[in-house]
Amino acid sequence: MGSTKYYSIAIVGAGTAGISIAARILRMAPHLKEKVVLIDPAEKHYYQPLWTLVGGGAALKEDTVRDQKDVIPNEAIWLKDQVVKFNPTENQVQLQSGLTIHYNYLVVAAGIEILWDKVKGLKEAIGQDGVCSNYSYEYVSDTWSNIEQFNGGTAIFTQPSTPIKCGGAPQKIMYLADDYFRKNGIRDKTEIRFMSGIANIFQVKRYADTLEEVIQRKQIKANYLEELIEINGSEKLAFFKNIETKEKTTLAYDMIHVTPPMGPPKFIAESPLSDVAGWLDVDPYTLRHNQFKNVFGAGDCTNLPTSKTGAAIRKQAPTVAENLLAVMENKDMKQRYDGYTSCPLVTGYNRLVLAEFDYDKLAKESFPIDQSKERASMYFMKKSLLPIMYWNGMLKGTM
């Protein structure tokens, strides 16, 4: 039998959501110093939004990572351990080490699980012979090597039908590749194909219209409802299945950027905290769990019907922090999250469409300009300003 430790607030996952929420809570309620525990086995913390630019050779991989110990708020406790089981009726979580954590309030922010195994042959092929993915720190540099060394032929970019983090990322890297191939004088001997498991280029018409024009201008061949099901790395063949017709297609590639299928973390899906699809079941406006009233959630692991992004978490974190503290003081929850999310759609080096919208897929734009247009100013913001705001503002609970 392992021992038990008690904390006022336990936060599962010290990624974008977990740290932002912990920092907010501790700023607003300094008396909770050392009563908030962040549980996460990861020694590194990643600023994943920059991986698109790392894959495109426009940012350094090393600039996207910090030691976890340096981003955990000083006033919080970090347990470098993995949660293996939730027991919400007993207000307990079970850790890999055997330790049991007893809490008054729980925040679940464990991110999304990447399902490399769901595409046959992908795990064996990734990182070699033209197969790359921006969706992991380990492989993101391979994307740039492939783009930089590309000499013409077929370049395929895939998107799965599952929910993913940053719905725009599978196409952003394709636009960077196109731009680079043009600059390198090899675009006329290159075929670029977008093979997507979803039905359209983007879910909000205002931005989809612009992206359709980008696809046309760049002469990219886009196919929808096409799910990547298998990769044969040695033969350089990719196999797709049409989601509606079930028809199978085989394409030969010279390079392929894969966005792998993703799903809810298994330990959430198997717990009483999940909805039928396996995601953390929270109220879309208060972010409180629908059944267990001392549990809150944020980020990619939740069933919030909006696009899973760090930008969404920037709005979710204050909602969770303020509502949780209100519940702790027996007050009404005043904060409402409206589904705000944002996707900085990089369309080339120095070009970006800043999509911002809510649950109703209505634009919620931050700037008094037409954000559906490609702009250099927005690219500068993504590349140079947002990372500073992330490390120095969002993770400190100030923005």
Ligand SMILES: Cc1cc2nc3c(=O)[nH]c(=O)nc-3n(C[C@H](O)[C@H](O)[C@H](O)COP(=O)(O)OP(=O)(O)OC[C@H]3O[C@@H](n4cnc5c(N)ncnc54)[C@H](O)[C@@H]3O)c2cc1C
């Ligand atoms: C290529 C790419 C491009 C992107 N582009 C953008 C963009 O332009 N703009 C944008 O806003 N967002 C973007 N995103 C998405 C953004 O990075 C994520 O939405 C965000 O990081 C999710 O935060 P999170 O806290 O939910 O999960 P994460 O930040 O992934 O953190 C989850 C944490 O939970 C921990 N954890 C998992 N299981 C357990 C367990 N059992 N016990 C304890 N801890 C556990 C993990 O170790 C991890 O530290 C991009 C992502 C990628 C990969």
